[in-house]
Amino acid sequence: YELNDTRLELDNVVVSIPIPHGAQPSVSDVDGAYDVNRTRGTLDWEIPTIDASNKNGSLDFSIPGNDAGAFFPVVVSFVCKKPYYDIAVTSVTTPDGQEVDFSQLVLLVPDQYAVI
Numbered sequence: 001y002e003l004n005d006t007r008l009e010l011d012n013v014v015v016s017i018p019i020p021h022g023a024q025p026s027v028s029d030v031d032g033a034y035d036v037n038r039t040r041g042t043l044d045w046e047i048p049t050i051d052a053s054n055k056n057g058s059l060d061f062s063i064p065g066n067d068a069g070a071f072f073p074v075v076v077s078f079v080c081k082k083p084y085y086d087i088a089v090t091s092v093t094t095p096d097g098q099e100v101d102f103s104q105l106v107l108l109v110p111d112q113y114a115v116i
Contacts, residue, residue, distance in 0.1 A: 001047070003055035007086070010078040013047040015059070016040070020070050023063045031057030050078075074115040080108035 003010070013032075018041060019025055025043050027034055032047035045059045083106055092102040 001050060001057050003050050003052070006052040006055060008080055008082060008084075009049060009051040010047075010080050011049055013050055013076070013078040015045040015047075016042040016075045016077075017045070017071055018073070019043050019063060020065060020067070023065070025061045025063050027059070027061045029058065029060040031059070034059065034061075072115065076115070077110065081106060083108055 001013075001015075016037070019036070021041060025036060027043075030045065032045060034046065035044045036042075037044050043061060047054075047057060050057070088106075089102070089104055092100050094100060
């Protein structure tokens with residue numbers, strides 16, 4: 001991976017790569033951690049945080065076989081506490097113009113992010 005927009009901080013990143021049934025991946029190098037999910041048939045690459053201080057990483061693995069299509073679709077999940085665009089709610093008013101107290105929670109969570 002490579003984080004191009006260093007304003008963003010992605011948390012709980014999981015890259016799920018399908019693997020053939022019964023295959024045991026041989027992982028030679030990983031930034032973060034990995035888990036073989038036998039129930040879903042995926043190699044799950046887990047990166048706690050991707051940010052400006054951790055903007056590059058890789059996972060190197062091999063599996064016997066020659067069907068490159070077996071590794072797709074790759075599904076990526078993450079949480080980001082900043083919106084993609086730098087916007088914020090600065091105030092909330094009633095229809096007659098009176099300001100009211102408010103709070104906000106901003107999260108960027110992809111509904112689906114897949115490499116097909």
